[in-house]
Amino acid sequence: MLLAATDYVRPDSLQEAVELLASSANARPLAGGQSLLNVLKHRAASVDLLVDISRLEELRSIESGGDGSATIGAGVTYAELERSDALRASHPVVAEVASVTVDRQVRNRGTLGGNICFADPASNFPPLVVALGATMNITGPGGDRTLAAEDFFSGAHRTALEPGELLRSVTLPALGGAGTGYRTLPLARESWALARAAALVRGNGTIEDIRVVLGCVAGTPVRATAMEDKLRGEQPTPEAIADASAAAGEGLEPPSDTHATGDYRRDMACVMAKRAVLEATGGANG
Amino acid sequence: MNPDAKTLPYSPVEQSERLGQWSGKNVPRKEDKRLLKGQGAFVDDLWMHRMGYVHFVRSPHAHARIVSIDVSKCEAVPGVYATLTGKEVGELQEPYFQMAPEPGANAKDYCMAVDKARFMGEPVVAVLAESRELARDAAELVEVEYEVLPAVVDGVATVEPDAPIIHDEVGSNVGWHGVYDYGDVDWALDNADHVVRIDRLHFHRFSSAPLECSAALVNWDPGTGVCEFQTNNQMPMFAAMFLGPAIGLGIDHMQFVTQDIGGGFGIKITSYTYLTALALLSRKAGRPVKWTEYRWEHLAASAHGNERTFLDVEVPVMSDGTILGFKLRAFDDAGAYMRYEPLGAVIWSQVVPGNYRFKHIRVDYTETFTNKCPVGPNRGYSRLQHLWMIERIVDTVAHELGFDPVELRKLNYIQPEDFPYEAPNGCIYDSGDYHAMLDKALELVDYPAVKQRKEAAAGSGKRIGIGIGTTLDSGTNNFGQSRIINPELPFSGNGEAAFCKLDLYGEVTVTLGTTPQGQGHETTTAQVVADILGITPEMVHVRAGYNKANHTYVGFSGTYASQFAVTGLGAVIGAAEKLRGEMVRVGAAMLGGVDEDDVELADGFVRLAGNPEAAIPFIGIAATVFSNVAELPGELADSVSLNCRHVYRPPFAVPNSEDKTGQLTLTYASQVHVAVVEVDEETGAVELLDYAAVDECGRKVNPQIVEGQVHGATGHGIGAALYETFNYDSDGQLLNATFMDYHAATSLDVPMIKYGDIECPSPFTPNGAKGMGEGGGAPLSTISSAIQDALPEGAHIVYDTHNPPERVYDLLRSASLGLPRGVSVTSR
């Protein structure tokens, strides 16, 4: 419960934050701190310089693109996502997922960027932003760059951010009528996940494009490509979806822990994938 | 009353008829104001000049010899006051007194690991420094060299010959073994129409995990030689009995003070080991020392509930459903040290037949050591394991032989007219009506409607299950049962003390020997005293918490094992009645030598019945005795003090340690719970749709407080049944070592509980009350029963108290996969 000695700084601008992050090999951004502080309290890891980015206005806006897309600042809290009318209109699933993230207290502090960059396999947002085909807007010493969400996650608690780089915002492409689904098997009522799947389905009548992304089964979110391939071009009937979902678990080696074995997580990945796609295609809930 | 009950070992007691004006009412609690305002005094809130903060360096290994400890780097850091190593403890402390007979008694238990670390998290070195942060940082400079040994984490396999020995001095991993044998179970098995055999039942390891961790501020005063413990230990006199002889402190050289305790539930009984280490450190450093446990330390190294495995269960059943009894082997995993054990090896026998009329019972009981956290008397201690097993037997018999679970229970329950009922081992169940409670619980969940809903849900992918749990909360221990474990133990009976006085200005003050942790003792005590002295609870000042120097106490003092309403309030009634008697005699003299029978106490006056003018305010009585005594007749003045103490003593005899029989507890509160669950067929996830808890605990002093205890015990039970567990990996590492993985039940996990109650006053207690609050672990039995009811035909029976989604998923699939079912029936 007691952090190791560390320095803290609260820069006034994004540019200053980037410089500070690049100034030390072991500097880390501190947004809501709802995950990072737990790591530091138990000294699972320690940090030389905490760069508090939670008040940088450049990171705290939610902008709707005219085309139905949305760009969300990395510093926007879950509570703000939950309450955003613009987001409920353009991407209701994001507001919905934010509203069940941990609890009221955490939702007032925890941020979208923090959830994504902490990159815990059981975090709420990584599978969702991959399913939605989001773009990560990164800023750093070398200037700005973007990455597809799918390429952003590189390992458990590891992202493609280079030293000194910061996630500035996340751009969600317009849904354009696509259906979304997000299903979690929690350990207890609305607690963290044993299994999770997020789905995006485009097309009316037949499935033109489909993305099914699994959480909790590996260090990073995993595209269930075998399942996607079986459904692309098919009618989204419950039977077809159920058959295809059996393929979602292929090749997965999920971790075991005190709550569930890897085999169970693999089976549940298939069930959550089925239910997420059924939700995305407007079908009954499994 | 049972007319043909043979002469009972004790007869009904005469009950005070003065109770009723305030007793039995929902008086708002006196404790609430300070707690609602954040003005409570919890141990971590306390501070002393010159005090140092303690951080324990703990063994990361479950079983390891300590080769060497180097504290030089740590002690070199400025601001580090002192360290204490296990080696020093080996010289400064005698091993704790062991309750077990040989060979279990040979186990050497110290406050820290001396030669070997025997569970992950066992303290090895204590570091004292000027700040918490410094103590934590400096502790990382302590270098401990371990020789890692293989760990044993299975409470049954630990008795195998090749298992690593945890206590070399004991020679095996068996702490205690005994056979309890009542009636003639072999006759019953030979003559039964059916014998139901269950391979294995497992009661899992969990803890009530109070929200406030253990903590203490300990000051060994070199000037007076008195060591003061400001602590949240909930059984100080038990702690004193172990701690004093271990470090050479006389009982009167130990002062214990508690005020507000953030929940105890039994887990804060065995913290005397930490109090010992802190006392030694305070004496060595010449400073007060303060220690506050972190949550991970609490989960890994304070105390766990008993983990008990039942093997080879055999149940003789007659064709009409009458269950004659059962036979089984029980293995109870005590963890690395026996610190309240092996008392648990007899305490379950307070409820040998559970709520049922079984006559033929044999239990072959073994208490074992493993490389896991030592167990302590967790809420429902040792009885909830046994009662869960009995309800699994009844449920399985109903399921396998096609009996209706409600009718089978009503057939085998102890019948209302049989009370007081003598159990096979001589325990006297004082009163109860399990049939009425079951009907009420079924009514609360609208049983007929739920059965229809269950039929309607078929094929929907969601299976509905209705579960019943019948348990007991045996209260007011007869500590003589410890002799069944070890005939040499010098304990028997029970008792609690209370002190009631009228002070100079006529204020009534009460002190208790109990250590409340949220049960509202200040309020219920004030209600009883107000009734007896004819005043209001607001006029009674009950001193908060426990204070060994200023409060009265006896050897059994503390708050544990569902007994306050009997032992605590029994003492309060006695003390208040004595004070009343003295006030009446003084009043009668001051009112001109009138007859004492004509004098009454009302509204803060001692007055002549029928003549309200002739009334003396309490201050008048007190002022006369304390500062105007010449006005009283000499022999009256010499015979009153207005300072009255009473020790309540339950009417126990010493049990028979040969045949393991006797009256082991005085009162038997009971619980009948019904749960409605919905099981997701695809995932095994269980959701509670409805929950009814019907409770019986004799005459209630404060019904709202009683209902609160039922809600709390139900919350604990639901948490353990579905979410809370301690799992160790093969290396002996605790995998649920933080609240991230030990999922304490939340406000969404526990449904709004439907409470019901009936009242069967106890004939054997001064106020007709029964001890209550542990709750018998009813939800564990109820949810196991509900999940069993939701399983498809041919599925494996519910065999574990803990049923997370994966386990239920495996149970659901066991039928289709044609796996063995864990149960078999042979019929004549």
Place this chain on the structure above:
Amino acid sequence: MNVSGRSAVPMPVSELWTALSDPARLGGALPHVDTVDVRDDANFSATSRVTTGLGQTPLRMDFEIADRREGEHVRIVGSGVAGENEVWMSVSLDLSAEGDGGSAAAWTADVRLRGVLSSLLQRNLPALVADQIEGVLLVAQQAGSGSR
């Protein structure tokens, strides 16, 4: 906790084997290593700061190259301290030539954490270990090709 993986390494298998079976070279290949103290041809100790997205975890480890078969197999056993926790690991690598001048490393790792970290990291340890081993192979390969 066992985890296994397979990595392609663009360097000849004999060079890779040497990099992994020589204490000094292997010590130098540990990510974010601070000090390496070689005791003999099979034993060395090293202090390093395991780096993840969360920050750095100081590690003080004693390593032994437990067994080796020229050009094809090496097993490394390590034990040490990470704050209040202890770490024990056994990593065995089977090397084979692959592609033109490259090699493949099939590895299995048994890593035991002891202390509260064994609970905190129980889900993510396999993935974290896999990352670290790939990190060692990367550094070994860079050192081998002299590009560092």
Place this chain on the structure above:
Amino acid sequence: MADSGAVHTIELTINGEQQTHNVMSRQLLVHFIRDVLGMRGTHIGCDTGNCGACTIIVDGQPVKSCMMLAAQADGRSIETIESLGDGPDGLDPLQEAFREHHGLQCGFCTPGVLLNAKTLLAENPNPSTDEIRRALLGNICRCTGYTNIVKSIEAAAAK
């Protein structure tokens, strides 16, 4: 350039009173409240931000003070349990409802629960039973089984 260092000066409003303090960067807000300000009504029940016993109000929002650094409270307005009810004995309607409905037993979780409930009722004066239970998800209680806590908040809402 903001100063980065091990010690920081923070200006904050504590229960309506403007104060300035120097804090270590490493110090958690809950330790600052308990040990530096000496306000012992805010409690610590876990070491992973799960139990909510440390819940306080920051700028009108309930927050776990063990999941914030003291330095992050610079420029904020924090309210702790000591701000409820006037004077040493006064109970506000919410506290009174808890007393009437036995919404507490040991009292260790109570400060965090009350401050969470206060902000809930400010946002949603008439919450349903389920809304109250969901709002309390981050406040663990080990004594009451939550039933009377929910009933107490319902009673306070009805006042």
